[in-house]
Amino acid sequence: MNAADKKRLLREMLFARRFEERCYEAYVERKIGGFLHLYPGEEACAFGVLDAARPGHDYVITGYRDHVHALKCGADPKKVMAELFGKETGSSKGRGGSMHIFDAEHRFMGGYALVGGPFPLAVGMAKGIKMKGGDEISICFLGDAANNQGTFHESLNMAALWELPVLFVCENNLYGIGTRIDRSTAVIEQHKRVQAYNIPSNQVDGQDIEQVYAAAKIAVDHVRSGKGPYFLELMTYRYRGHSMSDSNAYRAKEEERMWGKRDPIIILRDRLIEAGELGMDDYKRMDDEVLEFIEKEVIKFAEESPEPKLEELEKYVLAENDPYVRGGVH
Amino acid sequence: MAVMMYWEAIRRAHDEEMARDPLVICMGEDIGVVGGTYKATQGLYDKYGPERVIDTPISENSYTGLGIGASFLGIRPIIEIMSVNFAWLATDQIFNSAAKVRYMSGGQLTAPVVIRSPGGTAHQLGAQHSARMEKVFMGIAGLRVVTPSSPRQAYGLLKSAVRCNDPVFINEHELMYNMKGEVPDAEYFHPLEGSEVTRAGKDVTLFGYNISVHWCVQAAEQLAKDGIDCEVIDLYSLSPLNRAGIKKSVSKTHRAIVVEEAEAPVGVGSEVMAIINEECFFELDVAPVRVSAVNVPIPYNHHLEKAAIPNAKKVVEAVRKMLGK
Numbered sequence: 339m340n341a342a343d344k345k346r347l348l349r350e351m352l353f354a355r356r357f358e359e360r361c362y363e364a365y366v367e368r369k370i371g372g373f374l375h376l377y378p379g380e381e382a383c384a385f386g387v388l389d390a391a392r393p394g395h396d397y398v399i400t401g402y403r404d405h406v407h408a409l410k411c412g413a414d415p416k417k418v419m420a421e422l423f424g425k426e427t428g429s430s431k432g433r434g435g436s437m438h439i440f441d442a443e444h445r446f447m448g449g450y451a452l453v454g455g456p457f458p459l460a461v462g463m464a465k466g467i468k469m470k471g472g473d474e475i476s477i478c479f480l481g482d483a484a485n486n487q488g489t490f491h492e493s494l495n496m497a498a499l500w501e502l503p504v505l506f507v508c509e510n511n512l513y514g515i516g517t518r519i520d521r522s523t524a525v526i527e528q529h530k531r532v533q534a535y536n537i538p539s540n541q542v543d544g545q546d547i548e549q550v551y552a553a554a555k556i557a558v559d560h561v562r563s564g565k566g567p568y569f570l571e572l573m574t575y576r577y578r579g580h581s582m583s584d585s586n587a588y589r590a591k592e593e594e595r596m597w598g599k600r601d602p603i604i605i606l607r608d609r610l611i612e613a614g615e616l617g618m619d620d621y622k623r624m625d626d627e628v629l630e631f632i633e634k635e636v637i638k639f640a641e642e643s644p645e646p647k648l649e650e651l652e653k654y655v656l657a658e659n660d661p662y663v664r665g666g667v668h
Numbered sequence: 669m670a671v672m673m674y675w676e677a678i679r680r681a682h683d684e685e686m687a688r689d690p691l692v693i694c695m696g697e698d699i700g701v702v703g704g705t706y707k708a709t710q711g712l713y714d715k716y717g718p719e720r721v722i723d724t725p726i727s728e729n730s731y732t733g734l735g736i737g738a739s740f741l742g743i744r745p746i747i748e749i750m751s752v753n754f755a756w757l758a759t760d761q762i763f764n765s766a767a768k769v770r771y772m773s774g775g776q777l778t779a780p781v782v783i784r785s786p787g788g789t790a791h792q793l794g795a796q797h798s799a800r801m802e803k804v805f806m807g808i809a810g811l812r813v814v815t816p817s818s819p820r821q822a823y824g825l826l827k828s829a830v831r832c833n834d835p836v837f838i839n840e841h842e843l844m845y846n847m848k849g850e851v852p853d854a855e856y857f858h859p860l861e862g863s864e865v866t867r868a869g870k871d872v873t874l875f876g877y878n879i880s881v882h883w884c885v886q887a888a889e890q891l892a893k894d895g896i897d898c899e900v901i902d903l904y905s906l907s908p909l910n911r912a913g914i915k916k917s918v919s920k921t922h923r924a925i926v927v928e929e930a931e932a933p934v935g936v937g938s939e940v941m942a943i944i945n946e947e948c949f950f951e952l953d954v955a956p957v958r959v960s961a962v963n964v965p966i967p968y969n970h971h972l973e974k975a976a977i978p979n980a981k982k983v984v985e986a987v988r989k990m991l992g993k
Contacts, residue, residue, distance in 0.1 A: 431774030440773035458730040462737020492730030654775040662828035665859030
């Protein structure tokens with residue numbers, strides 16, 4: 339990874355961080371409703387993995403902590419924010435919300451709100467890729483707690499059995515909602531659990547984007563070359579609670595402080611500064627530009643966009659005018 | 669018009685659709701090498717190979733989800749779930765993924781999957797292999813539910829379901845796979861919405877679907893000998909139900925009996941009666957009734973099992989009681 343790539347990724351991660359922090363504020367201002375699961379602390383996972391893949395070309399799917407994955411795939415931040423504001427201009431036309439960001443054009447195949455639900459969907463997309471003969475891969479991002487669902491085992495079994503092109507990325511943030519991993523999971527090391535299915539795996543520091551990128555490159559190459567699935571475990575931490583309804587009282591302050599020092603953005607920034615590739619003033623300027631864009635473009639667009647029309651409440655439930663519904667097809 | 673069995677009609681629909689479109693696949697437990705528990709995919713494995721006729725592990729929720737994920741990319745999976753009792757395990761993926769993805773993506777993604785599964789009480793299979801769960805599926809927005817009562821419908825509905833861009837659940841019946849009936853020789857697409865007048869009559873409407881249509885017809889034939897003229901309406905589309913078809917028939921006969929193999933609570937009968945109330949309450953001469961299963965887990969004992977579910981005799985009794993004859 340060269341200095342230009344590192345600087346680009348720093349800016350992308352910083353944008354994602356500021357985007358999510360602004361979501362927090364908008365939630366407090368009651369501009370965003372429902373559940374809101376934020377990504378700060380985990381940025382190196384999505385950006386490191388997807389930078390090693392082909393975002394917009396590869397098919398990506400994840401759970402409900404989905405805004406940042408969508409952005410990295412190419413989703414317009416204005417449309418993502420408008421979705422959170424419930425607007426007609428939102429990525430899912432205001433019908434989805436925070437947990438259901440979709441951008442089919444950029445092959446971001448959605449955020450899903452049942453823990454473990456995307457596993458089989460990701461394997462199915464890999465089946466589709468294989469049948470159609472494309473060079474895409476299917477990438478599934480989920481948290482460690484999803485691995486205690488039956489779908490994890492059922493899906494890994496089928497992915498391995500049929501050698502499907504799917505990369506499972508486990509963002510291990512150590513907590514399933516409010517329960518620490520050692521209190522819910524018999525085998526703590528998630529990358530070892532997949533050995534039962536003969537799926538190659540690796541575990542790396544998810545706070546260091548260069549390590550993530552290097553490991554992801556190997557994983558992506560493996561999957562794209564037709565060797566079947568791969569499982570990559572990234573050790574990470576979320577700086578906020580599970581969702582906005584979370585008091586976050588279950589984590590030790592010392593643990594939070596320790597992970598706070600391992601901020602993926604600060605790690606990359608300081609590395610660039612140390613190498614003489616970036617000055618603190620450059621970083622400040624970058625931050626100011628990001629903040630200004632979010633406020634003047636992203637938030638403004640979301641604020642000013644129209645609400646969905648009430649008369650279109652039932653639109654998108656079923657296909658419109660499908661010829662096989664009413665008959666007359668010969 | 670050829671006479672064929674229900675399973676042969678389903679098999680023919682599979683074969684035609686797979687021959688036409690290389691993106692049509694079928695998947696499920698024992699459907700490939702074995703050819704399907706009810707033979708609905710017999711011979712297809714040899715013809716189309718293991719990539720398109722997929723023997724799945726016994727992982728109902730995840731192989732159903734796999735089919736749904738593949739459908740996002742334009743694959744057209746026909747997913748067989750060996751028994752509707754096992755489909756309970758797949759309801760997460762059917763309800764949360766397939767039925768909702770179009771809506772919650774603002775129309776960007778669709779899940780054009782077909783899920784076929786037989787329900788119903790067969791012969792002494794006990795509580796966990798005898799359930800009817802169409803009542804659950806028909807209450808889910810974004811999911812079409814059809815239930816063929818004949819080989820013709822089984823063929824034509826599957827053909828349409830494969831081509832339709834919505835997820836379609838096809839509720840079959842374990843006792844009906846060997847039933848014979850006429851199927852058009854030419855390719856035929858049965859509309860996914862609507863109802864059929866199986867027998868025209870003027871005195872009372874018997875609403876049935878799937879196997880209960882046959883109980884209604886048998887009852888109507890018996891009652892005809894006593895001069896009672898029953899109309900039989902086949903509600904082969906359970907979601908959406910054909911409100912216009914229900915209204916039209918009740919407006920003609922002014923009496924309605926809904927015959928369902930499932931237990932009464934929260935079922936096809938309650939839904940049809942609600943529609944009658946909403947659409948044509950003042951056309952009624954008498955309060956509508958349901959002929960339903962007794963509200964018990966289906967027992968193993970043969971006599972208890974028979975007593976638990978409706979049959980033609982119970983339909984005849986309900987008609988006589990309603991008409992006071």
